Amino acid sequence: GENVEQHPSTLSVQEGDSAVIKCTYSDSASNYFPWYKQELGKRPQLIIDIRSNVGEKKDQRIAVTLNKTAKHFSLHITETQPEDSAVYFCAANTGTASKLTFGTGTRLQVTL
Amino acid sequence: NAGVMQNPRHLVRRRGQEARLRCSPMKGHSHVYWYRQLPEEGLKFMVYLQKENIIDESGMPKERFSAEFPKEGPSILRIQQVVRGDSAAYFCASSPPGGDGELFFGEGSRLTVL
Numbered sequence: 001g002e003n004v005e006q007h008p009s010t011l012s013v014q015e016g017d018s019a020v021i022k023c024t025y026s027d028s029a030s031n032y033f034p035w036y037k038q039e040l041g042k043r044p045q046l047i048i049d050i051r052s053n054v055g056e057k058k059d060q061r062i063a064v065t066l067n068k069t070a071k072h073f074s075l076h077i078t079e080t081q082p083e084d085s086a087v088y089f090c091a092a093n094t095g096t097a098s099k100l101t102f103g104t105g106t107r108l109q110v111t112l
Numbered sequence: 113n114a115g116v117m118q119n120p121r122h123l124v125r126r127r128g129q130e131a132r133l134r135c136s137p138m139k140g141h142s143h144v145y146w147y148r149q150l151p152e153e154g155l156k157f158m159v160y161l162q163k164e165n166i167i168d169e170s171g172m173p174k175e176r177f178s179a180e181f182p183k184e185g186p187s188i189l190r191i192q193q194v195v196r197g198d199s200a201a202y203f204c205a206s207s208p209p210g211g212d213g214e215l216f217f218g219e220g221s222r223l224t225v226l
Contacts, residue, residue, distance in 0.1 A: 001170075031213075032212070032213035034213070034214065034215075036217075042219070043203060043217040043218060043219045043220055044155065044203070044217050045217070046214060046215075046216075049213070049214065051213075089154060089155065093213050095168070098143060098145065098160075098207040098212075098213055098214070098215055099145065099157060099160055099168060100145075100157070100213075100215060101157065102147075102154045102155040102156075102157075103154060104153070104154045105153075105154045
């Protein structure tokens with residue numbers, strides 16, 4: 001089955017700096033890669049996703065890149081703000097289109 | 113347009129009791145997924161259901177756990193004879209027919225086993 005690895009497990013950046021979180025996946029058939037943000041005690045919320053037919057996608061301060069050959073994808077957050085502090089999960093679909101395998105999460109702390 | 117609705121939000125059970133968690137998918141969604149999240153850990157897939165069918169239960173423990181999604185009513189995740197290790201947040205997610213990957217999560221049900 002699919003295996004998704006995520007690094008780093010914790011990340012601390014100063015407000016205004018950039019944050020990068022990286023994931024690798026094992027199943028070459030995966031074609032959908034979402035990123036979720038989860039605040040303490042809340043549900044995971046989709047913040048951006050990318051499909052295998054594109055290499056990069058941007059939405060304001062958030063971008064995701066995908067390297068299908070190397071089977072890795074990354075989340076980039078620019079101009080970080082305190083409200084970006086949360087746990088971020090990457091995921092990849094496997095088999096059924098909407099069945100997702102999640103990474104272990106990255107706890108992002110944005111300090112003033 | 114209501115999102116994915118889960119109840120109860122919090123459930124406390126003593127060891128050996130049964131826990132029933134309910135999930136109503138978003139309107140128009142016919143696919144339901146259950147995930148478990150242990151404290152400080154990621155989301156682990158448990159089961160994928162469509163109306164009256166279990167499509168994939170590869171993540172379900174072999175014993176004590178069962179899930180259903182009847183023709184009428186919410187999907188139910190049932191845990192019999194709960195143990196302390198079952199304490200976790202259980203998230204339900206839904207997707208539309210022919211879903212293209214995006215999952216919409218509910219707020220979760222937090223089970224505490226005393």
